[in-house]
Amino acid sequence: MNLEEKILGIMREVFDMEAVPTDVSQKNCDRWDSLRHLTLASELEDAFDIELEPEEIAEMTDFARVIDMIQSKL
Amino acid sequence: MTTFVFRNHTVEPLLGYDGMTYSGYGDISLVPADVDRYIWFYQVPVNPDSAQLAQEVESYCDLLDIVLSKVDESKPFFIFSLENIFPLRLTGDETAVADAVASFNAHAARQASAHHNVKWVDFSEFVRRYEASALVDWKYYLISQTLLNPKLAHDFQSWWQQVERENAHQRKKCLVLDLDNTLWGGVLGEDGVDGIKLGGEYPGKAFSYWQRALLQLERNGVILAVCSKNNEADVDEAWQHNPHMILKREHFSALRINWNDKATCISEIAEELNIGLDSMVFLDDNPAERELIRQSLPQVEVPDFPLKPYQLMPFFKELVDKYFRIYAVTSEDRAKTEQYRANAQRRAEQSRFIDMESYLYSLDMRLDIIPADEHNLPRIAQMTQKTNQFNLTTRRYTEADIRQRLEQGWRVFCMSVSDRFGDSGITAAIFLQPVGDVEVNIDTLLLSCRILGKGIEEAFIKTVFNLLKLDGYKTVAGDYLPTAKNQQTADFLDRMGMTLQSTDDSGAKHYSMALSDMFDINNCYNIRVL
Numbered sequence: 001m002n003l004e005e006k007i008l009g010i011m012r013e014v015f016d017m018e019a020v021p022t023d024v025s026q027k028n029c030d031r032w033d034s035l036r037h038l039t040l041a042s043e044l045e046d047a048f049d050i051e052l053e054p055e056e057i058a059e060m061t062d063f064a065r066v067i068d069m070i071q072s073k074l
Numbered sequence: 075m076t077t078f079v080f081r082n083h084t085v086e087p088l089l090g091y092d093g094m095t096y097s098g099y100g101d102i103s104l105v106p107a108d109v110d111r112y113i114w115f116y117q118v119p120v121n122p123d124s125a126q127l128a129q130e131v132e133s134y135c136d137l138l139d140i141v142l143s144k145v146d147e148s149k150p151f152f153i154f155s156l157e158n159i160f161p162l163r164l165t166g167d168e169t170a171v172a173d174a175v176a177s178f179n180a181h182a183a184r185q186a187s188a189h190h191n192v193k194w195v196d197f198s199e200f201v202r203r204y205e206a207s208a209l210v211d212w213k214y215y216l217i218s219q220t221l222l223n224p225k226l227a228h229d230f231q232s233w234w235q236q237v238e239r240e241n242a243h244q245r246k247k248c249l250v251l252d253l254d255n256t257l258w259g260g261v262l263g264e265d266g267v268d269g270i271k272l273g274g275e276y277p278g279k280a281f282s283y284w285q286r287a288l289l290q291l292e293r294n295g296v297i298l299a300v301c302s303k304n305n306e307a308d309v310d311e312a313w314q315h316n317p318h319m320i321l322k323r324e325h326f327s328a329l330r331i332n333w334n335d336k337a338t339c340i341s342e343i344a345e346e347l348n349i350g351l352d353s354m355v356f357l358d359d360n361p362a363e364r365e366l367i368r369q370s371l372p373q374v375e376v377p378d379f380p381l382k383p384y385q386l387m388p389f390f391k392e393l394v395d396k397y398f399r400i401y402a403v404t405s406e407d408r409a410k411t412e413q414y415r416a417n418a419q420r421r422a423e424q425s426r427f428i429d430m431e432s433y434l435y436s437l438d439m440r441l442d443i444i445p446a447d448e449h450n451l452p453r454i455a456q457m458t459q460k461t462n463q464f465n466l467t468t469r470r471y472t473e474a475d476i477r478q479r480l481e482q483g484w485r486v487f488c489m490s491v492s493d494r495f496g497d498s499g500i501t502a503a504i505f506l507q508p509v510g511d512v513e514v515n516i517d518t519l520l521l522s523c524r525i526l527g528k529g530i531e532e533a534f535i536k537t538v539f540n541l542l543k544l545d546g547y548k549t550v551a552g553d554y555l556p557t558a559k560n561q562q563t564a565d566f567l568d569r570m571g572m573t574l575q576s577t578d579d580s581g582a583k584h585y586s587m588a589l590s591d592m593f594d595i596n597n598c599y600n601i602r603v604l
Contacts, residue, residue, distance in 0.1 A: 016091070016092070034218070035086045036091075038084075038087060038218045038224060039087045045225070046225060054213055054216070054217045057217065058217075
């Protein structure tokens with residue numbers, strides 16, 4: 001599974017959505033609220049065995065930025 | 075199902091979003107009525123000033139009481155115990171916060187005992203599994219007020235689902251026990267009264283703890299019974315002469331010590347105690363016996379029995395958590411075990427009497443018919459919730475429902491029953507709804523199965539009919555609404571002389587009767603109307 005698919009899978013679970021489009025962002029997705037954002041961060045930390053700083057968590061506001069952030073950590 | 079959560083920290087990652095609504099942090103101003111249940115999940119805040127923190131924690135008791143006074147008593151209300159997951163103590167003798175936490179927990183547990191809808195959830199069961207350092211992720215706490223580490227969310231959810239399952243579980247009434255290698259170690263018939271393993275060193279010590287634990291179950295209203303393949307005389311000797319024996323004959327409400335098959339014995343015990351097979355749990359060390367019961371009496375719960383005596387205490391805890399955990403004990407519950415035993419004794423008496431009439435006289439029964447008041451209202455509501463077998467209409471009422479009906483002019487009576495073997499307490503109720511000036515409708519008539527079989531139901535309703543007639547009522551109406559469990563009352567109103575008016579497709583029957591003559595009531599009952 002590539003990185004993109006793995007992250008989309010985590011998002012589907014955290015947001016409880018059947019499908020998550022690759023242009024998803026905090027702005028265009030109601031489910032991506034501030035609390036689920038934290039759950040997402042915590043799940044990503046677990047899944048990729050990384051640590052995200054609070055500032056980094058705050059920056060991950062859309063799918064592309066999430067990918068960039070995770071890639072920079074691996 | 076919709077749930078409203080009172081909280082003072084972010085707990086959404088733990089409890090989830092589906093059907094959940096959350097209060098503001100520490101906010102009790104909104105107590106919504108349009109939800110199915112409530113959860114109170116407060117956590118001890120982070121505050122290095124422990125005196126101030128202790129005061130804040132102390133205030134939670136009042137907050138909880140205010141909320142409880144506003145919620146509908148028919149809706150489940152779960153209170154999580156408070157756990158201080160980041161105890162900060164600057165001096166060694168600093169206990170103010172711990173004391174405040176303990177006092178909140180004691181208060182919440184008392185509320186759970188006082189209200190049948192309030193359930194106490196021991197959150198320490200979950201917290202204890204983790205190292206202190208794993209419980210809080212300070213990064214998440216500081217950016218989102220999530221005190222419990224969100225990484226524990228999955229574990230938390232499976233724990234919480236387990237708690238919910240246990241709560242949905244019907245509480246069992248009776249524990250049926252084998253004897254050899256179940257209540258003591260060894261085989262009585264082979265090892266002898268003093269040879270069985272009980273008391274002293276391990277493994278006897280394990281069985282002593284086990285018996286002491288079972289004794290506490292009995293004292294809290296669980297009925298114990300014995301079903302064992304043994305010679306009854308041997309067992310009696312062990313009960314009388316083994317000095318380490320804690321559970322003795324008097325602690326068991328029914329005994330089947332014989333060589334008959336255990337399925338028959340357990341059915342007989344259910345009949346003797348007048349309880350359903352689905353309220354029984356059977357323990358036996360022999361897997362073949364367990365399998366027999368699982369196959370022939372699938373309603374009976376048959377847990378596996380521990381292979382080693384040192385596993386008995388954790389097994390006991392499991393039994394309590396799964397089948398016998400008590401959330402709210404009424405004094406009636408506590409006395410119930412005593413009553414079941416007195417009933418068994420009564421049946422033994424019954425077999426000695428040749429005719430029913432003289433048996434009934436010999437019981438010296440006292441029936442007190444009491445109008446509903448603040449003292450008996452909780453018990454009346456509880457009976458409408460719990461009584462299934464002798465219940466004409468099976469309408470479930472809360473205390474609030476009943477109060478409302480009393481205000482509308484309904485007449486509600488309950489009946490307290492005692493005889494020379496013991497006091498059964500309040501075990502019957504009737505709800506009468508006036509229809510116009512001279513007619514009354516029996517909305518509810520129920521009797522606890524503990525007092526059935528002695529004609530008490532007839533004496534009760536006929537006394538009520540006489541009271542109604544004396545009060546000037548001309549007609550009484552009533553319904554029988556069939557359920558899976560109340561067939562035994564299907565023809566009760568016929569037998570009481572009422573006339574069937576109509577039957578609908580669901581089998582519901584409507585009756586009425588003119589109140590013309592006074593009913594004669596057998597003199598074997600000493601009836602008082604209070």
